[in-house]
Amino acid sequence: MKFLPWLAALFVxxxxxxxAVVLYYQTGGYSEANIPLRWNGADLQVARGQATALPDDPxxxxxxxxxxxxxxLWTPPRWISAGLYGNLLWKITGLDDRHPLYPIWRTNxxxxxxxxxxxxxxxxxxxLRTEPDWQGTIMTLxxxxxxxxxxxxxxxxxxxxxxxxxxxEWLEQLWREWTAREDWSQRSINxxxxxxxxxxxSPVLLIAIWMGLSGLLYxxxxxxxxxxxxxxxxxxxxxxxxxxxxxxxxxxxSGRLEHTVERFAGKDATSRRLADLDGELYRFxxxxxxxxPKRPVRLFIVSADPGGFxxxxxxxxxxxxxxxxxxxxxxxxxHEGDYVLxxxxxxxxxxxxxxxxxxxxxxxxxxxxxxxxxxxxxFRVTGxx
Numbered sequence: 412m413k414f415l416p417w418l419a420a421l422f423v424x425x426x427x428x429x430x431a432v433v434l435y436y437q438t439g440g441y442s443e444a445n446i447p448l449r450w451n452g453a454d455l456q457v458a459r460g461q462a463t464a465l466p467d468d469p470x471x472x473x474x475x476x477x478x479x480x481x482x483x484l485w486t487p488p489r490w491i492s493a494g495l496y497g498n499l500l501w502k503i504t505g506l507d508d509r510h511p512l513y514p515i516w517r518t519n520x521x522x523x524x525x526x527x528x529x530x531x532x533x534x535x536x537x538x539l540r541t542e543p544d545w546q547g548t549i550m551t552l553x554x555x556x557x558x559x560x561x562x563x564x565x566x567x568x569x570x571x572x573x574x575x576x577x578x579x580e581w582l583e584q585l586w587r588e589w590t591a592r593e594d595w596s597q598r599s600i601n602x603x604x605x606x607x608x609x610x611x612x613s614p615v616l617l618i619a620i621w622m623g624l625s626g627l628l629y630x631x632x633x634x635x636x637x638x639x640x641x642x643x644x645x646x647x648x649x650x651x652x653x654x655x656x657x658x659x660x661x662x663x664x665s666g667r668l669e670h671t672v673e674r675f676a677g678k679d680a681t682s683r684r685l686a687d688l689d690g691e692l693y694r695f696x697x698x699x700x701x702x703x704p705k706r707p708v709r710l711f712i713v714s715a716d717p718g719g720f721x722x723x724x725x726x727x728x729x730x731x732x733x734x735x736x737x738x739x740x741x742x743x744x745x746h747e748g749d750y751v752l753x754x755x756x757x758x759x760x761x762x763x764x765x766x767x768x769x770x771x772x773x774x775x776x777x778x779x780x781x782x783x784x785x786x787x788x789x790f791r792v793t794g795x796x
Contacts, residue, residue, distance in 0.1 A: 424625030456756030481558035497540035592666030714754035
């Protein structure tokens, strides 16, 4: 019976913690979980199709042409919890029966999902939470429109609104985050936050609140009973919280070990790289390397993030070629016989096939296109800029 007050304080503290979390979110206290995410047309990245800015509407663009592969648009990378967001709205003129709109998305484990629902309405709302693949953490959101286009499309806005969750749904979302096993990522060395980058509550914070409330309740009961406070029950609460966090971490590590064995066991070096998180990029760079001469050549890597991950990996995997990163535009130093690798998306630089030139706002470069894929394109310089 002497442990009953301690156990009662522990369970009441857990109930109060959950109640506080639900009330906090129900009243809109967590702004990151309640603000709509909006992207103007100019914010979207065109991965497939030819886009042109509208001079009278700087926040929109038009897609004049697209081949049979259709049009693919992506939002900039952002960690989005599928359990919190789901209402998708858009403003796109030119959709019809032959060119409906399909929402697509890429999750943090590299999987690409596509909505089974299609629409031809220029402005509408679609609940993505009814889609079976809308789960976990969404890295990028996009749109797919089948081609070829019979008439231009005008893309003005894309918006993702948070779903209106009940108290039960908030608790279910919290449980999913605590019981989900997060795969390896570039964040793994510093974070263990569950299945989302912005969880409803970090495990450390929630455990601290739980144990803190339990300690206050137990201490209040002891003082009300006229007894003397002893440190042992409070140390036990601290150690219990620590143990729960460590058990969850070990459980998540065991899941990552299973992923690692499944992904890499028994494979050679090339197969392991293809199975890694950037395997799609590595396959693309293998294709690029096969189209470069065997002797080292001068190669300029141009991307929207010159010092970022994609450019850095391209630089590493394309050695021993004399490749240079750090360019937002093809450099003026490029001369005939050099090579230029454009990493998508980079809408500011476009290839004009008629005169065979790379064109951007204040320059152009005569090139020959050697290879093109969704991740980028390789060009050989045929003339000076």
